[in-house]
Amino acid sequence: MARLRHTIVLEPVSRRRVDDAVAVVHDIAEGLLAGGEGTLIAEDGRPVVEVTLTGGEHLRPGARYGFAASGPHLTELELLTWDRDRETGVRLDVTEPPHAVPRGGETSGALVSSVVRLRSAERPEHVEVTVDAALTRPDGRRRRLRWFTLHGGLDLARWWAAVGTDPATRATRAVPGAPALTVDVRHPILRAGVRAVPRADAADGRWRLDVEIMLRGRGLARPVAAVPLLVTRRVLHRAIGQALDRLADDWRVVLLPELDRDPEDFRRRLLDELCTGSVD
Incomplete structure (x- = not known):
């Protein structure tokens, strides 16, 4: 088994901003009206170009939505639950069919199926994500050794x-x-576990996220995987650290703004993205 540790620095954001963003996304979805032939109409009267209703009743469990194609990928979403007081749940399927390659033959197909559940939109407390990804054969079955599953949970409370600044809150809840x-993460020959502990730096107010990653072989592959993990530990540590640092940069540059x-500005930008496919 290999155990790797790395700390990244994140610029902070207030809980109120996160709660507001979640509420805006739900408000926009609830403001959409179903028109003819699966068209969705935004609250300002514009037709939505990025998403269409392909089955079921809008915002009812079982409703299905298709997203504008991006290259060969096909993206579909199914609504599992929609209760702002309790849980919002969706399943997102992204498929890529096999396609020809320049020198003959064709690539494998691919399927990534993700389930996301948020416990409660009114006061977000917990996010759970499950991902099942695989390269597929022509008959749709996943290829041997070419798949992985992931289960993640973020305890927002x-x-x-x-990271809160209220000592009483930290004492009673942290x-x-x-x-x-x-x-x-589970792969046919490897398992990985990630545990991340946040803390606030009293000096500058930024968040420190202490990440611990454990890698080990699975089943009969455990002794076979032990030696490569040991030999490549330093390289793995450097590669994982760089990847985590890039995530911190993406948080700062893309998500935090x-x-x-x-x-209201966030609402306007989301509506523009849905109805025009771009934002200012």
């Missing part, structure tokens, strides 16, 4: 308690050293 983010927006 624990996160806010750990569990020292307890991870707020957990991810478990959106979360920091005024809710």
